[in-house]
Amino acid sequence: MKILKNISLQCLSVHIGSQILDHKPYERMLKTVSSIISKTKYKFKFIDLGGGMGISYSDKIKNLNYKKYNSAIRDFLKKHDTKIIFEPGRSIIGNTGTLISKIIYIKDGGAKKFVILDAAMNDLMRPALYGAVHKILPVNKSKNVSKNIYEFVGPICESTDKFVTLKKFQKLKEKDFIAICDVGAYGMSLSSNYNLRPKPVELLIKGRTIKIIKNRQKHKDII
Numbered sequence: 189m190k191i192l193k194n195i196s197l198q199c200l201s202v203h204i205g206s207q208i209l210d211h212k213p214y215e216r217m218l219k220t221v222s223s224i225i226s227k228t229k230y231k232f233k234f235i236d237l238g239g240g241m242g243i244s245y246s247d248k249i250k251n252l253n254y255k256k257y258n259s260a261i262r263d264f265l266k267k268h269d270t271k272i273i274f275e276p277g278r279s280i281i282g283n284t285g286t287l288i289s290k291i292i293y294i295k296d297g298g299a300k301k302f303v304i305l306d307a308a309m310n311d312l313m314r315p316a317l318y319g320a321v322h323k324i325l326p327v328n329k330s331k332n333v334s335k336n337i338y339e340f341v342g343p344i345c346e347s348t349d350k351f352v353t354l355k356k357f358q359k360l361k362e363k364d365f366i367a368i369c370d371v372g373a374y375g376m377s378l379s380s381n382y383n384l385r386p387k388p389v390e391l392l393i394k395g396r397t398i399k400i401i402k403n404r405q406k407h408k409d410i411i
């Protein structure tokens with residue numbers, strides 16, 4: 189207990205949120221931390237700035253400007269003799285994960301076609317949980333563009349079991365594979381066995397080396 193008390197007194201920790209793409213909230217955070225240090229006149233050995241650095245989930249959205257965040261931290265360190273700790277999550281692993289899924293059925297819904305995948309909201313919860321949009325790419329590219337609107341959905345009987353609706357996607361057929369991008373953070377860690385759905389196999393790919401890091405679950409593993 190005494191040790192814990194000593195460590196916590198040496199460190200001031202903040203974490204202002206997640207998926208932050210603007211450097212300005214970080215500048216404001218550093219100003220606030222700076223004024224806390226000045227007011228308390230306490231010498232913290234460490235300042236933990238937390239995580240929250242956002243990533244771009246779409247080609248249209250820019251990444252966080254790390255140069256500007258870095259320069260705000262440098263200005264802060266000119267005033268305070270301390271060591272900085274970060275708690276990055278998504279910014280390190282967000283774009284390293286891809287969910288590969290097979291099309292099990294294409295349902296005709298008039299102007300819209302429902303592309304039913306073998307992946308569902310239990311495998312990637314972010315779209316159902318807070319409306320997150322992930323880029324979807326075809327695994328085998330073709331130049332054949334579909335005139336239909338494609339709604340990519342899972343096979344679970346829930347209105348939220350959908351990923352994204354896209355126009356001008358390449359023509360798809362059953363048994364084609366698609367890749368759901370940037371699922372490295374809050375992907376597998378938020379997944380569940382909802383609807384008794386076993387979790388998929390997890391592969392680690394480095395260059396040409398492929399390793400199974402988690403086996404595909406079987407029903408007997410979850411019952």
Ligand SMILES: Cc1ncc(COP(=O)(O)O)c(C=O)c1O
Nearest residue numbers: 203206207239240275276277278
């Ligand atoms: C205290 C704390 N630190 C770090 C993180 C990681 O955040 P991110 O993945 O947005 O970088 C979280 C996420 O909720 C958090 O609560």
